[in-house]
Structures are given as C-alpha cells and as structure tokens.
Amino acid sequence: MSTDTDADAETDPNSERAREELIELASEFYDQFAEGDVPRMRIPTRTKSNIEYSEEKGVWVLGDRRTTRTAKTKAGAQKLLKAIYTIEFLAQQLEEGRSSTLRELYYLSESWDNEFAQFNDQDDSNGLIEDLEVVSGVTREDFHMRPEESGATLMGPLLLREQTRRGEREIHCQEDVGEGGYQIPNNPDTIEFLENDAEFILCVETGGMRDRLVENGFDEEHGCIVVHLKGQPARATRRITKRLHGELDIPVVVFTDSDPWSYRIYGSVAYGSIKSAHLSEYLATPAAQFVGIRPRDIVEYDLPTDPLSDSDINALESELDDPRFQTEFWREEIELQLDIGQKAEQQALASRGLDFVTDTYLPERLGEMGVF
Amino acid sequence: MSTDTDADAETDPNSERAREELIELASEFYDQFAEGDVPRMRIPTRTKSNIEYSEEKGVWVLGDRRTTRTAKTKAGAQKLLKAIYTIEFLAQQLEEGRSSTLRELYYLSESWDNEFAQFNDQDDSNGLIEDLEVVSGVTREDFHMRPEESGATLMGPLLLREQTRRGEREIHCQEDVGEGGYQIPNNPDTIEFLENDAEFILCVETGGMRDRLVENGFDEEHGCIVVHLKGQPARATRRITKRLHGELDIPVVVFTDSDPWSYRIYGSVAYGSIKSAHLSEYLATPAAQFVGIRPRDIVEYDLPTDPLSDSDINALESELDDPRFQTEFWREEIELQLDIGQKAEQQALASRGLDFVTDTYLPERLGEMGVF
Numbered sequence A, B: 001m002s003t004d005t006d007a008d009a010e011t012d013p014n015s016e017r018a019r020e021e022l023i024e025l026a027s028e029f030y031d032q033f034a035e036g037d038v039p040r041m042r043i044p045t046r047t048k049s050n051i052e053y054s055e056e057k058g059v060w061v062l063g064d065r066r067t068t069r070t071a072k073t074k075a076g077a078q079k080l081l082k083a084i085y086t087i088e089f090l091a092q093q094l095e096e097g098r099s100s101t102l103r104e105l106y107y108l109s110e111s112w113d114n115e116f117a118q119f120n121d122q123d124d125s126n127g128l129i130e131d132l133e134v135v136s137g138v139t140r141e142d143f144h145m146r147p148e149e150s151g152a153t154l155m156g157p158l159l160l161r162e163q164t165r166r167g168e169r170e171i172h173c174q175e176d177v178g179e180g181g182y183q184i185p186n187n188p189d190t191i192e193f194l195e196n197d198a199e200f201i202l203c204v205e206t207g208g209m210r211d212r213l214v215e216n217g218f219d220e221e222h223g224c225i226v227v228h229l230k231g232q233p234a235r236a237t238r239r240i241t242k243r244l245h246g247e248l249d250i251p252v253v254v255f256t257d258s259d260p261w262s263y264r265i266y267g268s269v270a271y272g273s274i275k276s277a278h279l280s281e282y283l284a285t286p287a288a289q290f291v292g293i294r295p296r297d298i299v300e301y302d303l304p305t306d307p308l309s310d311s312d313i314n315a316l317e318s319e320l321d322d323p324r325f326q327t328e329f330w331r332e333e334i335e336l337q338l339d340i341g342q343k344a345e346q347q348a349l350a351s352r353g354l355d356f357v358t359d360t361y362l363p364e365r366l367g368e369m370g371v372f
Helices: A002-011 A013-034 A074-095 A102-111 A122-136 A207-215 A218-222 A235-248 A260-270 A277-283 A295-300 A310-320 A328-340 A346-352 A356-368 B002-011 B013-034 B074-095 B102-111 B122-136 B207-215 B218-222 B235-248 B260-270 B277-283 B295-300 B310-320 B328-340 B346-352 B356-368
Strands: A040-044 A051-054 A059-062 A066-070 A153-155 A158-164 A167-172 A191-196 A200-204 A224-228 A252-255 A289-292 B040-044 B051-054 B059-062 B066-070 B153-155 B158-164 B167-172 B191-196 B200-204 B224-228 B252-255 B289-292
Touching: A013 A040, A013 A074, A013 A122, A040 A074, A040 A122, A059 A277, A066 A074, A074 A102, A074 A122, A102 A122, A102 B207, A102 B346, A122 A277, A153 A207, A191 A235, A200 A207, A200 A235, A207 A218, A207 A224, A207 A346, A207 A356, A207 B102, A218 A224, A218 A356, A224 A235, A235 A252, A235 A260, A235 A277, A252 A260, A260 A289, A260 A310, A260 A328, A289 A356, A295 A328, A310 A328, A346 A356, A346 B102, B013 B040, B013 B074, B013 B122, B040 B074, B040 B122, B059 B277, B066 B074, B074 B102, B074 B122, B102 B122, B122 B277, B153 B207, B191 B235, B200 B207, B200 B235, B207 B218, B207 B224, B207 B346, B207 B356, B218 B224, B218 B356, B224 B235, B235 B252, B235 B260, B235 B277, B252 B260, B260 B289, B260 B310, B260 B328, B289 B356, B295 B328, B310 B328, B346 B356
Parallel strands: A200 A224, A200 A252, A252 A289, B200 B224, B200 B252, B252 B289
Antiparallel strands: A040 A066, A051 A059, A153 A224, A158 A167, A158 A191, B040 B066, B051 B059, B153 B224, B158 B167, B158 B191
C-alpha cells in the first residue's frame, strides 16, 4: 500500500505545493527565533465585521484586518506551538500521500509528546486548520484533511476520471453508476472532466426530488447534470459545482424548498458563506441562478404549504438586510412570502401529479430563465 | 421513457405480486359490501405491547393481537377510504413501473377528488403504508415507495448487477467506483451478487472511520466488504447487509462508537427495531456480531473519552432491561460503562496513530471473534 501512495504523492503537484507552503510557515518562525524576535503569525481576522461583499467577484471575501498571534503571552505561545505540531503532522501526511479527518487530527494530538500542543476540543483543531488555510492560501483539501461526512451524489451525461489511491477510475455518471448515482469524493480536485453532453447543471436540495428527476429521466432528456445538495451543501459539493460551471461553461441553477433556510442554501452555492469567506473564490459560483420553489409559485400553482414559524420570519427579515439578497428579485419574493405567511417544499409539486415538476414546472421556469 | 419502464414492470415478478396482493385487499372490501357486511380490515397491532422477541428467529416479531378497522364509525370509514385511494394509486404506480417517495404520496393525496381520502399529515400517510405492508405481507420497497434519503455506500471485493430503470449495470465495488464507493439504491432487491472475493462484512457507523478503513486498504487486504451505516441505518442498508450475509454466507460484524445509541444501531442491524418488527425477517441479521468500540476498550486502550450524560445513563439502564441485550457480554459491558461513566468515539482510536485501527485493533479483535 505505502509504495502506491508514496508514488501518488510524488506526482501530485498540489500536495507538493501544500507541503512547501506549510514548511515555509514553519521556517518563518525559525527565522524569527534566529533573529532574536518573538515568533508571531499574522492572520486575517475571520469575524463578521471583517467580511466584505466583493461586488467585482460577486462573493464574500475577507477584509484587510489582521490579528497577530505572538509568543509574548502564554496563550499566544500555546497557539503557535499547536500550529507547529500540526504543520509537522500535515507535512508528514502529505509526504506519505495520506489523509485524515478533522476529528482524527483532534484525537491524534493526544499522542503528541508535548501536552501543551494538544487540542482542548475539536473547535480548537478545526479553527487552527482554518488559520492555516488562510495564512498559507492552501485549502484544507490540499492538506488532505477530510470532513466526517460528505456523501452527495451526481447524475448526468458526464464522463470523468477520478484519481483514487488505487489508481485512475473512468466513470460515466449515467452509464457506469446505479440509480444512486456517482458519489462525489471528499476532494473533487482529484477529478478530471473528460467528455460531456451537458446543457446545464441543476443543484437539488432534497433526496426525494433528486430521485424524482432521475426516475423521470430529466437528466437524459435535457442534458442535465443533477447534483444533489443534501441540504446545506458540503464543501466538496460546492467545489464540484463551481468546477463544472467553469470548465464545462454551462449554466448552474439551484432548486430548493421555499423557505429562508433554503435561500441560504442557494446563497452558499452562489455567493459563499461567512465561515468560509477565505475560500469563496474556490467554492462559490456567483453565476448560479435560483429556480425555485419561489413564494410566487406557492400562489400561482396553489401549492400545499405550512405556515411560517417565528424563526422563519426572523430569518426572512434578516435576509432582507443581507447584502447577498439586495436585488429586486429577492426583495419582491421575500416580501411576498412574509405577506402570505406560508412556505412550501419541493415535493409539494407532487400535489399536481408526479410528472408536473419535469413536464411543466421546470421546463416553463428554465425557459423563462433562458436556460432551455 | 415510459416504454422502457412498462417493459420493466412486466418482467418484474415482485411488482406483479405486490399489485395482486393490493388488489386482493381491495376486493375483500368489495366482497364485504356485496354480502351486505360493513367493510373492515384486521391489522396486527403495532404497539410495544404486541412485539415479541422470537427466540427461534432471534428477531423481534409482531404478536397475535389484532385491531379491526371498520366503516361503522366515521373515523374508521375514513381510514378505509384512504386505504382504497392509496391502493388504487399504488396499483397504478406498479402497473406503470414507476415509484414515488413517502412524502410525494402525502402531497399527491391533495389531488384526490374525495377530500375525506386526503391525508392530514405525513404520519397519517406513513402509518397507512405500514398498515398495508403488515396486512399484505408486501414490503414498502415492493410497492415502489421510497424514503426521502438513503445514501449509504459500500466498498469491497464484490461484483454486482443492478437492475436500473435504464437497464442493467454491472459494477465492481472496488474497481468501478471512486473513493466514495458504490451508492446503495433505495431498493437493494434490484441487485444481484455476481462474483465476490469477500471473507466478511464490516458495517461501520461513521463516515470518518469508513474513509479511514478504505484509505488504509482494509477492504483489499482482508477481503472485507465495508458497509457504511451512516448512523442509524436506512432500511436499504439493513436489507443489503442481510442479503450479503445470507447469499455470500460470510460473517457480519458491526463497528460503532461506544455509547448506548450506537449499541442500538448494532441492535437494529442484528435484531430489528420495534417500528419495523413486521419486517424483521426481511431486514435483520441475527448473526451479526458486535466488534466495538466496547467499554472495556476504553479501559484497555486508554482511549480519549467524554463523560456520560444523564440521557446516556438512562439509555444504558434501559438497555439492561431490553431483551435484545440480555446476554452476559452486554450486561458486563454496559455495567462497566456505567461504572467508568465514560463513552468514546470510533475515531478516538486515532489517539494511538492513524494505522492503529487497521494494524492492531481490528485484527486483534476479529481474531478473538474468530472472523479472521
């Protein structure tokens, strides 16, 4: 096994670059020591007040404010110590062509010889990995750090090649997969898109709707790549959506329930989230358009609904103030929703029959949007 | 599309049988009317008091108590009306070779012409589908009713053939899949196992541990089929586990966190759950053995832990009274856990290094258990 993985590491330029950036960080501490300075690390501040909406890029990015961690205080020294141990672990992991989960890193720190370097809890280790992402400009995926779960799937007219630890796999995402579809790996940058016959990408919030589209053959009939978001999408799902859009040069549309939480799902695909603002350019697809379910669909199609809860109303009101939703479209839709006091699920379209979504709703809406 | 699916329906004996059973149910109502009787349906009672542990089968089954639904009362008549509309929908769905989700059924009822037949909420429609399963002896899967989400995966030395709506797919669950593995479809009875080189089946609770085993090549090295449970396993996951065990004739072991909720996950794989007691013989694998994490592992390997919460303690105490856990093994382990007051996660093994689980823990434990 180790022979294979070593070979992979040598030929993976991303791993090599990630390793170099990490060692560069550590060597800065070394130079600071050598020059008699107190070691320090300057990190862009990752708070709500240092997040800016970049009109030019259409995504949230970090502002200019910086925090300095120095070894002058005991707490600061301990942070730097943890960073050094983590850098050593990551550099070794990359050299060996291995990977680990964020949770494993937390537990692994218990085996480190210096107990001050050990993490207190997983927020501590997760935060440090985010620090290292921000400072090094390398993504967590390129450190070979995995989340606990990803698990979203893709189905559509696309032939891809995935570089796995066991060699390359060429997979056609309709012909070589079962009804469950192609499982998106934790790091989709191991994928190369080889051939496709796709007209657009449709990101779908719920599993029930994803299954409906696939059963009705919507992907085959319309040259559509169906990406299942599974609620708030994992980084891997957002990353592959962005890459599909950029490399295949086709539209991305997002299809969710009609409630404020679902609009946030759309927002995280399109604009990026505050938590991962340092990665917006890597993860966000500003050109992604919102298909629905729209509050006006509730009215026009007389869909079965549930009443808005207090927390729904608060979330909608906070979206009215959110720069990401400062468009005429969103203001009208959100105000209409507050007015009617109702929300609806994607599957509420089934009240018009199981084929309504694929025969009527999506063709009409995507026609209006210029996607068809 | 419809031509294909019609063709599938004609050649699928399960669909044909399911349709006949449903129509048989409806024709009983017809006969009752014809004979001047008030229509009625006798249903095994699905409450905790009518669930028995079958020593012989090693699973939970329904007892002999029956409830009678009759049209003598308005509520009873409405239940039967809903059953008739649902039967009509399901029979048509099966005839057309289609399927739908439980949630779609609920919404679809809004389009029915008789408003008394419409469901009040999803518990109402889910409950009726369970009634029809119990009375007809046909599983939900054979009615072509899907859950909202399934999404578990499988990786291992197994070549299978899945009958999809788009034709047959032959997939090797190591060579033809990416690192994410093979996505188990909603109805695994569409799968035929063709060839395998498997020694045993390892069901794993968490995604992080599943990824660790796959990265370390545990499935390749030991001829192991790794089934990801994803927490409390979906019916599809339990069904494929049972079929793999029965048809490949190899041991099943279950590997989870060490806490009462995880022991219930083991219990639902091995013995079946109260909610689906009418399906235990279809879903449960009584021969499944528990690998760990065991409370004694916490002590022996000095694993990082969290303290038991009050609800953990209550759940452990209720397991001591549960007939499924009335063995010396479980009594000792649960009493030890209450004694030490601690629980641990699978990934806590990483505190001994990333390879400890595959190089030491699992080989030792599976050796003791006679699986290796």
